[in-house]
Amino acid sequence: MKTVAETAKQRWERETLEPALKKSPERAQSFTTISGRPIDRLYTQDDVEGIDYARDVANPGEFPYTRGIHPTGYRGKLWTMRQFAGFGTPEETNERYKTLLKAGGTGLSVAFDLPTLMGRDPDHELSLGEVGKCGVNVTSLADMETLFDGITLADVTTSMTINSPAAMIFAMYLVVAEKQGADWKKISGTIQNDILKEFIAQKEYIFPPRPSMRIITDIFAFCADRVPKWNTISVSGYHIREAGSTALQELAFTLRDGLEYVQWGVDAGLDVDAFVPQISFFFNAHSDFFEEIAKYRAARKLWAEAMRDRFSAKNERSWKLRFHSQTAGVSLTAQQPYNNVVRTALQALSAVLGGTNSLHTNSLDEALALPTAEAATLALRTQQIIASESGVANVVDPLGGSYFVEKLTKDMEDGALAYFEQIDRMGGMVEAIERGFPQKEIAESSYRFQQAVERHEKIIVGVNDFVQENEPPIHILYIDESAAEKQLAKLEQLKKTRNSGNVERALDALRTAARGTANLMPPILDAVRAYATVGEMCDALRQVWGEYEEVPII
Amino acid sequence: MARKLRVVIAKPGLDGHDRGAKVIARALRDAGMEVIYTGLRQTPEMVAAAALQEDADVIGLSILSGAHNHIAPQLMKLLKEKGLDDVLVVIGGIIPDLDIPKLKEIGVKGIFLPGTPMQDIIEFINTNARVRV
Numbered sequence: 125m126k127t128v129a130e131t132a133k134q135r136w137e138r139e140t141l142e143p144a145l146k147k148s149p150e151r152a153q154s155f156t157t158i159s160g161r162p163i164d165r166l167y168t169q170d171d172v173e174g175i176d177y178a179r180d181v182a183n184p185g186e187f188p189y190t191r192g193i194h195p196t197g198y199r200g201k202l203w204t205m206r207q208f209a210g211f212g213t214p215e216e217t218n219e220r221y222k223t224l225l226k227a228g229g230t231g232l233s234v235a236f237d238l239p240t241l242m243g244r245d246p247d248h249e250l251s252l253g254e255v256g257k258c259g260v261n262v263t264s265l266a267d268m269e270t271l272f273d274g275i276t277l278a279d280v281t282t283s284m285t286i287n288s289p290a291a292m293i294f295a296m297y298l299v300v301a302e303k304q305g306a307d308w309k310k311i312s313g314t315i316q317n318d319i320l321k322e323f324i325a326q327k328e329y330i331f332p333p334r335p336s337m338r339i340i341t342d343i344f345a346f347c348a349d350r351v352p353k354w355n356t357i358s359v360s361g362y363h364i365r366e367a368g369s370t371a372l373q374e375l376a377f378t379l380r381d382g383l384e385y386v387q388w389g390v391d392a393g394l395d396v397d398a399f400v401p402q403i404s405f406f407f408n409a410h411s412d413f414f415e416e417i418a419k420y421r422a423a424r425k426l427w428a429e430a431m432r433d434r435f436s437a438k439n440e441r442s443w444k445l446r447f448h449s450q451t452a453g454v455s456l457t458a459q460q461p462y463n464n465v466v467r468t469a470l471q472a473l474s475a476v477l478g479g480t481n482s483l484h485t486n487s488l489d490e491a492l493a494l495p496t497a498e499a500a501t502l503a504l505r506t507q508q509i510i511a512s513e514s515g516v517a518n519v520v521d522p523l524g525g526s527y528f529v530e531k532l533t534k535d536m537e538d539g540a541l542a543y544f545e546q547i548d549r550m551g552g553m554v555e556a557i558e559r560g561f562p563q564k565e566i567a568e569s570s571y572r573f574q575q576a577v578e579r580h581e582k583i584i585v586g587v588n589d590f591v592q593e594n595e596p597p598i599h600i601l602y603i604d605e606s607a608a609e610k611q612l613a614k615l616e617q618l619k620k621t622r623n624s625g626n627v628e629r630a631l632d633a634l635r636t637a638a639r640g641t642a643n644l645m646p647p648i649l650d651a652v653r654a655y656a657t658v659g660e661m662c663d664a665l666r667q668v669w670g671e672y673e674e675v676p677i678i
Numbered sequence: 679m680a681r682k683l684r685v686v687i688a689k690p691g692l693d694g695h696d697r698g699a700k701v702i703a704r705a706l707r708d709a710g711m712e713v714i715y716t717g718l719r720q721t722p723e724m725v726a727a728a729a730l731q732e733d734a735d736v737i738g739l740s741i742l743s744g745a746h747n748h749i750a751p752q753l754m755k756l757l758k759e760k761g762l763d764d765v766l767v768v769i770g771g772i773i774p775d776l777d778i779p780k781l782k783e784i785g786v787k788g789i790f791l792p793g794t795p796m797q798d799i800i801e802f803i804n805t806n807a808r809v810r811v
Contacts, residue, residue, distance in 0.1 A: 252749070327718055
């Protein structure tokens with residue numbers, strides 16, 4: 125009788141592993157990633173049998189870009205070290221930017237405060253206590269002029285984390301550039317402009333999903349024509365992960381959001397290859413080292429294949445997924461905060477090994493407050509040490525070919541495709557969001573992880589193990605109320621000095637455009653030039669479209 | 679027999695980071711409490727009204743944005759006006775050390791920073807909330 129031949133791994137298990145396990149059992153019955161994914165003891169040739177190198181992995185710079193979009197990796201150009209900053213008034217933040225540029229920076233990354241992000245002026249009741257706290261307050265074009273005073277927009281690239289009022293803030297930036305004499309065809313930067321993840325996770329939405337999507341396709345069309353170097357959207361998994369998703373959910377929902385934007389652009393009559401190259405991504409660099417690396421590698425492959433096969437994109441630039449990453453804020457602990465430096469370094473290393481195009485490293489004190497200048501410098505130094513001292517930037521995709529990493533990459537891809545199918549069956553991401561599907565999936569994962577921490581199945585050093593009593597407090601940045609007072613005074617002054625007839629006419633024109641189908645960018649630009657405030661412009665649209673209210677899912 | 683504790687979990691201010699609020703809402707519910715989650719963007723007036731309407735024993739605020747110095751005093755004043763002084767008020771979130779004594783002084787009983795075990799919060803509420811039959 126013939127038996128099926130034993131594989132090399134099975135032989136090893138029988139001859140070597142089993143006797144070893146009898147002598148000394150393993151630390152746990154089963155091992156899982158931080159996302160709860162089961163992990164085998166050992167990966168070998170057997171695990172990668174179905175993977176075809178040329179088709180599924182390929183050398184860097186070649187389709188499907190699993191090993192990276194650049195043939196030379198970081199040997200040509202290192203990733204961009206782009207640190208996110210903003211606080212208080214535009215005057216204070218302008219000073220910080222000038223310091224950063226003087227220190228050799230070429231890129232800026234603007235953090236706005238909650239009133240700006242939510243389209244509320246400083247005098248709105250919900251802005252109480254929030255002005256200038258989590259970022260810089262920008263109420264009107266006057267603030268944008270101050271924010272970039274003395275900075276030549278033709279020479280820097282600026283990333284702006286703004287979503288619901290992205291069109292208004294972007295219009296302000298364009299008008300400042302115009303006043304400086306910069307050519308819109310030449311300036312470059314990024315607006316986050318990703319509303320789907322706001323409904324899913326970050327919750328800084330204003331308008332209902334459908335009109336929100338229209339603003340985005342209007343920006344795609346406007347930029348393809350008038351501001352061709354601008355990155356019109358940064359499709360973001362970062363916030364999905366911070367809300368408690370698993371690595372797979374972050375990957376799947378983010379990429380599916382990306383496909384949704386492309387579909388809406390195509391449905392609006394745009395040519396895929398005219399706007400997709402300006403779409404970029406933003407991922408979380410979390411703590412489970414190999415799972416994160418697999419996530420980035422799978423993301424590149426999934427995007428390339430979807431663009432080529434689902435949307436018939438012909439331009440290679442449409443196939444190449446470019447992404448920014450930020451280390452996981454949610455992993456930072458208020459306890460023993462110096463441990464956060466180590467966490468951040470490991471997370472940053474995984475992003476680099478996964479081929480990130482730009483990176484923000486969090487500061488050790490961010491579970492407590494916005495970072496001090498010293499903490500922010502240490503965070504930047506962490507990236508510089510990885511880049512200059514560790515040697516990891518000298519070879520392209522050094523983990524390519526690892527049985528474990530290739531298998532995990534494949535598993536991530538398969539898992540994401542299964543989620544795509546589920547969401548496609550619902551009719552798309554907008555429909556899935558309307559039914560609360562991604563929201564429920566994330567809430568479930570987030571609670572499951574918390575329970576695992578409570579049961580000590582997952583260890584957080586300094587929180588549920590290796591705890592230290594009576595820790596001395598560290599020095600943190602304290603933001604007082606002076607920014608709110610200054611911004612309120614400036615708003616009052618602005619309302620006295622601007623031509624209110626012009627403002628009213630511009631807001632009327634914006635309402636009319638919102639009721640129809642014309643591109644919204646021109647009337648928004650006109651309102652900005654008339655010094656209408658972010659709150660007034662958003663209110664005009666609220667009057668036409670209403671506001672979104674979610675059904676909370678717990 | 680004491681009735682189940684009624685807890686209003688509220689997310690005041692403009693911030694939308696609701697992971698903590700949702701996790702604690704679920705943990706308190708699993709611990710046998712009646713939990714009402716208000717959803718996002720609540721003003722102090724809305725939170726006080728919810729507490730009155732829901733006959734709450736406990737209000738849990740989740741604040742990460744730094745707006746606690748405005749929201750908490752207003753809420754405490756409104757609770758007093760509505761005769762709800764005996765409702766236990768606790769805050770979870772990012773609260774600088776400097777602000778903790780001020781919050782305690784105005785009557786916020788429990789302040790829970792990142793990393794607090796759910797069990798500690800459950801025990802604190804069980805020990806400090808008013809008991810009614």
